[in-house]
Amino acid sequence: MDIAWIGTGIMGAPMARRLMGAGHRLRVFNRSIEKARALQADGARLASSAAEAATDADAVFIMVPDTPDVEAVVGQIGPVLRSGAVVVNMSTVAPAAERRIAAYLAERGADYLDAPVSGGDVGAQEGTLAIMVGASRPEAFERVRPLLELLGKRITLMGEVGAGQITKLANQVAVVLALEGAAEAIALARAAGLNPARMVEAIGSGAAASWQLANLGPKIIAADYQPGFFIKLMRKDLRLVAGAALESGVALPGVAMMASMFNAAAAVGHDLDGTQAVAAALERISRAA
């Protein structure tokens, strides 16, 4: 398959590399072109624009930061896409925007998948991402499924275009509240004079168990805020959640609180730290109290 890959950042580059490793020919483009150049060594052809990368491609993958970035890429590639091409957006963006993009591409005879991922840069490198898919047609999903299987371990077709994004946003909702649970449990244990690592060990295999407690709990305790996933990006995702909640008329009080917590963490300098730095914001609030 002739594949175009747009967006070769911390997630996109290792994902593109996995496709090449399986023998696929890739044309790659990135707005900061230096980040794409490293892929040339692996056999990628460097394109000078998204449109050049997408011309005559069978499949176009997009992995960029935010909704306007995806819209800009689609605007550029739309006019050059060959009929029957499949565009696969793996960025996390607004579900409503996805439905508009799918309609725009359908007019040009192209299929569209929203296929956001969970699992971070390690998952991207190891091909163990969870991929949550919405598709313009199930046939389009089947066509690119072998490619997705090179990138992820658990690939779920959730429904029509937008369903992948909703699933990813639901993922983030469960993530941030479990994280806050870990942060507040640790804050309480520590303030009361307990050894917080021992506390995490004592409670970590029962009803309190979570990926967040097991993986980010020790980092919170060590004040190790090295990013697995940036607070800045989680703030973006929670804005998308708020938009989707408003659109479908559902109240999410925990999400509203967590948006405030992450904003507070950003305000005290942690926007480019990992999500676990929300514990630092919690500490600031306690010191002020």
Add this chain to the structure above:
Amino acid sequence: MDIAWIGTGIMGAPMARRLMGAGHRLRVFNRSIEKARALQADGARLASSAAEAATDADAVFIMVPDTPDVEAVVGQIGPVLRSGAVVVNMSTVAPAAERRIAAYLAERGADYLDAPVSGGDVGAQEGTLAIMVGASRPEAFERVRPLLELLGKRITLMGEVGAGQITKLANQVAVVLALEGAAEAIALARAAGLNPARMVEAIGSGAAASWQLANLGPKIIAADYQPGFFIKLMRKDLRLVAGAALESGVALPGVAMMASMFNAAAAVGHDLDGTQAVAAALERISRAA
């Protein structure tokens, strides 16, 4: 060992039964005496008061609903305890009350352990509880450890008296926020028209994974509010968390929010349902919005 067991409710009865199953002689007492009678068939001697049960006992176990209940039991058994006895409170109560009780018993030559549990009635029956222990002296813990090992799988000595309770409260903090994450993720998915069970499956093995999502998520989806753990008891536990947080000067905004959510669930008739019924309160809020 001569053992007294005070409190033979949904947790206490199966725990007492496990000790008898290992060959220990038990004298049991329960305020509603009918609940203790069932244990006679297993060989327990029925006492007509907590004091009668505790007289000459080597160890006294307490498993009752709340702080005043434990204080009442201790007030009754204090005068009759033999010197060198160990009192083990497995109820979840206020850490500050535990420290007062330990001081009162120390004057009478008795040791005290706060040893609250996690794992529910199933854990009580199967002897797989997590037990979080604070002890007046490590030697007192060692003396009853073989008994605790009949009741639980993971038994952690956390520190001095009160440390067990703080650990249990930290457990509840992590529990309720992970539960809210599951409830809000499901609410979002459902409101946006997704199959919520499929969503849980798609996100359930990555960064969003939690015991709450895996075990209570399906119940939330099915609106199955059969209690594993009563909302009423969780509301009590969150009041204890609020007290402990105030005492140690730590801000826990997520806990404050969850106290409101569980109060709302109680207000709309779910106080004697399982904690997963917090999802019903969330739905009410959405319908009102």
